[in-house]
Every structure is written in structure tokens, then in C-alpha cells.
Amino acid sequence: MKRLRLPFMSMIAAIVILAVAGCAKPAETKTAAPAGQTPAASSQAAPSNPAGEKAKLKVGISAGVEEDIWKKVKEVAAKDNLEIEIVTFNDYIQPNKALADGQLDANAFQHEPYLNQFKADNKLDIVKLANTLNFPIGLYSKKIKNVSEIKEGDELGLPNDPTNGARALILFERAGLIKLKEGVGVKATVRDIVDNPKKLKFKELEAPFIPKALPDLTAAVINTNYAVDNGFVPTKDAIFIEPKDSPWVNLIAVRTADKDKPVFQRLVKAYHSDEVKKFVVDKYGSFIVPSW
Template sequence: MKKSLLLILTALFLVLAGCGQSATTTSNNAADATDKTATTENTDSKELTTLKVASLPAPMDAILLLVKPLLVEDGINLEIVEMSDNIQPNDALANKEVDANFFQHVPYAEAYNEAKGANIVPVQPVYNALYAGYSKKYKSVDELPDNAIIAIPNDPPNIAHSLLLLEQNDMIELKKGVGIKATLQDITSNPKNYQFKEVDLLTLNRMMDDADLVTMYPAYAKPLGLSAKKDALIVEKDMQAFAITLMAREDNKDDPAIQKLAERMRGPEVKKFLEEEYTDTYPAF
């Protein structure tokens, strides 16, 4: 009798021990599954590569905002760093504070490189902005008087851009071959003796009351309600050299994230945006 009781107790103990081990195993498996899920989630969040791009106000930042959600699909978190002048974006890029910038054309970047010993390079031309001359006082170029004051940007590449604009519209003549390197000293003919006032690019639109003609990009004319196609006295003819371009450094221009940004910026969404929202621009891709 005692022997039978002992056998029953022993069997019961083994069953309980087995249940306990099974419960422990299940609990451990559940914990492992939870850990794996957490690890996967962490991995997913870490897969987003942050790309910092310096820019100026619309349409530059507007284009970046347009492609920002598209880049999430590519595993990229686009951080847009909007700056207040046209020097900071290149300084930030050269000093590796940002990965790229989007606000300038190639001649402007080349002038910066030459002045600062930097190595900023083009990655993707995005759009051409119709450079034009506006006046609050006159309705046509023919009305401009002798000695009229023409306000132009004060940086060398955009001085050249302005002079080429005037030459294309038969207002001045330049020394042959100077092209995008033109300076005021290269003017060979100025029949009406136009006077040039050099002003910071970002403040040109404030000169509308003081100057007889102001040369501006659409980004600075649009806040004044002005359109190159409707309101300008003169408009540039095709000058691809001045296309607004995504820039990086020589050491990171081939980075996959930057190349993916370039791909998105030449995509159909950007093309449609430029054609519908910024009619004084046209795609450069």
C-alpha cells in the first residue's frame, strides 16, 4: 500500500515538473519573440538615413518639401535647413554642417570655390528661372531715359548674368567671348549711358522704387506680384548655364542618399510642380 502511494506521488511530481518547464519555456519563447519584434522595429527606424540640405525660400525649399515624403519611401529623412542669405548655404556645405545645398547655379558655386578654396560640385540641375528686368516707372525698354539707373546683383556671376540679359535685349554690347565671366569693365557699347547700381541679390526687389530697371529672378519678383512673362520689360533667352542646381561636395557627391535625392528632384512630381505652380521657371532635366 505504501509502495503504491509512493509511486503515485512520484508520478504526480514528474507531471507537475513537466508543466512547470513547459510554462517556463513558453514564457521564454514569448519574451524572445517580443525582443525580436523590438529589435526589428529599432532596425527599421535606424534604416532612415538623415540627409541635411541647406536652402533658401521658395521655390527652392518648396521643391525640397515636395520630395521629402517621397524620400521616406527610399529610407531617407530629408532635413531642410532654410538659411537667410546666399552665403550661408555654401559655408555650411563646405564646412560639412550639411550634406548638400539647393539655391544656386554652377557659375555661382564656381566663384565661391575660387574665393574660398572649396570644392562644391553640381549634382543635378533642377530648373531654369527666367531672369528678367522690371520697372515700376516705365512700360518698355524704349522709355528708359539716358543715364537710367539699372539695379543688378553685386556678386560676379549674377553681374555677368545681368549683363548678358541686357546684351541679349540689345541694350549694351560686351567684349566678345566674355560670356558668363562678363564684368562691367567688359561693356564695349552703352549708347544710353546706363548707370549700374550693385545690390545684394536678396534685397534687389526693394530697389523697385529707386531704380529705373531692376534685374531679378522669379523667386524675388513673385512676392511683389510680378511675373517675367507678364510684367517684365526684358526677359532672358535660353541660358542653361544658370540653371538652379542641387550641389554637394566632391567627397560626398556619389553618396547613395544624395543620388536618390537627385533622382527625386528630376522626377515627374517636380516637373509638374514647376510647370503648374512656378510658370516663370522650366525644368532643366
């Protein structure tokens, strides 16, 4: 398994137009190309190999819990003569940029609202290929055991990217802590809070760093992959959690020009296999839901 390293963090900062980042170790920053290697041009075409022919795809994923799942996908794909090279990232910015730039053939780390917002903001020509998993997010705390213990003036943390921030606000509303402007849905921001009876404060943070900031907050919404990677068991440790039928389903994304190539149908076939579904249900069934 390969981890990418980017020397140009200043560029990453420049493209982050999120408000203040469905789910990794914040101490290490990943990069978009291996040291000494020139990134591939965005026009580089992915292979179009038909069924049975030997082929290889490079897929970017989030570090943490999904690594084990993709190892299983890789194992299944190999039976179809499809080699998958897994590249891990510790943030939600680089995988889409690396895909658009041709450094990856596909990525799998985000839900559709995030993809749609990110590609619109950054003018990227990438699209959804297929559904993967649903990671219901939860509200966690080091200080309290129940949402009812949240007091007037307490500070709550949430991801600072638009879609996961909206998802967190919807969770706060479901927990009875706030009320959002009617109809805002997945575009909700803290400015759309129309009722905040406990005068709660909201701290927007990059998603990978929220677990480390948790001791300084009353509670915070943490994406499931980061929660698991920091030792939490969502069904046990979350003081409030999304229902398992939450609409925030993760997906595989590819460049638009590649979406109909046969090799990607082989990738989907491997991911949507009975072997992968059984692996997910047996190992993570309490907090990850296969969505195919």
C-alpha cells in the same frame, strides 16, 4: 522646416569678396547654425546608406518659391525611407559655407557658374551633384512698361556677385541696351561694357535687396526667386526676360568626398521624379523650367 541663424555677421561681411549678390525677404538675416548648437566639423561625413535603408539628409535652399518644391521632394523621398530636413537661407553666401563646414549635407540654390566662382574664391571642396531647375531672370521696373522707354542717363540695378552680375549684363546686351567686350561671357563686369549709347548708369546691389531698391531705379534685373517672393509674376511683370532655354541651370551641390555615396543618388532620384516635375510644371510652369 528649419531656418538657420548666424551670430557672426561680421565674418560674413569679411568673406564677401563679390564685386559690390540665377533667385527672399531681405529684412531677416539667416544664420549658419541654430542658437546654442555648435556647428559640425567640416570633416563630418554624410551618411552613405544604400537604397532602402533609413537615412536623413540636411539640405540648404533659398527661402521663397523653392520651399514648396522641396516640400514635394521631401514627400517623394520619404517613400524611399529618406528623410530630408530643409534649411532655408536668405542670401547666396551662407549655404556654400554651411555645406563646406559640415552643417549641411547638400544645398540647392545656385547655378554652376556661381558655384565654380564661389568655391574658387573661398577654396571650398564642393561640387555639382545634379541639375534641378532653370529660373529665367528678368528686368523689372516700377516706372516704365517697356525697354524702349529707358532714356539717356537712366540708372539700372543688377546683382553685385560676379556670376549673377554677368548674367544681368548679358540680359542688358540681349535687350539692346549695351554691348559687351567680345568673348567675356559669364565673366562679364560693368568694366567690359564697350558700347553704352544711352550713357546708362549701373548700380550693383546685393540680390535680395534689389526689389526694395526698385522704386529708386529706372529698372533692375532681379533673380526669379526674389522677384516671386516680392509679388512679381515674371512672365507678366518683367519688361524683358531670359529665354526659357537659358544655360543658367540651378543644381544640387555636395562636398566632393560625398558625391558618390548611394544616399545622394536617392536624393537625386527623388528630385528627378515624375511627381516633382509635374508639381513644378503645374504650379510654376510659366517661369520655372525643370532641367532634367
